[in-house]
Amino acid sequence: MNKYRVFWLIFFGGLLLFAGAMVWYTQRALTPYPPSQAALRALESSTDLEVRATAYGWVFIPQGAVKGGLAFYPGGLVEPQAYAPVLRQIAASGYRVALLRVRFNLAVTEQGKARQAIAEAPTLPWAVGGHSLGGVVASNFAQSNPEVRALVMWAAYPQNDLSAKNLPTLALYGEKDGVIRQEQLAASQGKFPQGTSRQTIAGLNHAGFGAYGPQRGDNLATISPEAGWDEIARRTLAFLDQALTRP
Template identity: 40%
Template sequence: MPSPTLLRRRLLRLLAALLTLVLLAAAGLVVWSRIGVMDAEAAPWQGVQEDPRIADERTDVALVLRPSEPEPAGTGLLFYPGAKVEPEAYAARLSGLVTELGVTVVVVDPPLNLSLFDRRAPDRFTSIAPGVETWLVGGHSMGGVRACELAEEADALVLFASYCAADLSSTEVPVLSLSGSEDGLSTPKKIAEHRDLLPGSAEMVEIAGASHASFGDYGPQSGDGTATIDDAEMDTAVEEAVAELLGTMP
């Protein structure tokens, strides 16, 4: 039988090896998260910045889009980006909510560009817009998965080409799920397979011709389908669907 001293040495070696593996995995994750980040396309983002109806602000934790003439109290959308997608890539797609519906949009800037790893409380972001009384939480792709985890803390949930891992079927949270007929990642089949995790009242809207990348402006995405809908049509589809959701809320 090995002596106590030898056993301690073996245990220390094992712990050192495990710690090394953990550190290497963490370093690898950090490196991977910074490779292939999908930047916002310049023209759509510039269009938002130049729109006099929108006041944009970049804080250390989020991109904020406000109506330039806000009402005393209104509605906000806390939005989580897809994996490795720059927050500004969603500005143009969400701009109609600001200009036409008076919604304040807060797009989270998650650590490592991965929304699932963002464990900060929602009020870290909603506090940026203290005048907003009603908050929707939403997200695109992986960001939608994170939004699902926070749905019961919000007034409604909006999913962009995403589906829940958390079971919300027994809740009364109003849900709008927007998907694309040409999405090669969050495919119509995957959306349907996860439908039972949403409340029965959830509104499921499949946008004809939309791909996974149609929900933002960051260029083509590996594994995605080919969109047959243009940006203007996509903007209108998103705006009208969210307007209908807001119309059903108290």
């Protein structure tokens, strides 16, 4: 075997090795966090709440009078079903809740997805919300869609400057969050809409807003998942009742 053949064998072998490594890394980096069994159970219909699969994801429809709507974007690389335990509680208290499915489990790929959910019940007063990256996308949607009456951000902050916007906003955080970048959160405080309600839940971490297990880089929660979901739902409901149902 001459030296040229050895060179090309080494060259193409290295190229194949590099390509394989890139495929492995990309697959690993884009592997989503799956929903827990508790989340999947929360997607089942009951006598007082219908859960229906739709073209945009899922919709939770309570029995009786509906007070308003919430279109919800999932966190980055989190399968949307993971948010069902909290969203089910919100829906059971009288809200039509749309859980949005987005390409590659990244809300930035389909920032206008909430329009499909709102179009199904256009006469309702609607809020948009999301967790982490989903909360950022929800803030972008609220900025460019004046029909949105309220904004819900879980463990998130605005990408754009909404400080001139008079929009009821809930900014809800976990005390033990190890994922959100505190320096960027601090720098973003001037971008929130006027009158934003900022609240922190003791013992809650970043992943505790959903039901998908531990998240890389997060801190351990000192509150049980169920207690965390109850508190998130309680605070979000109190906000929605004030923002959407009062004159």
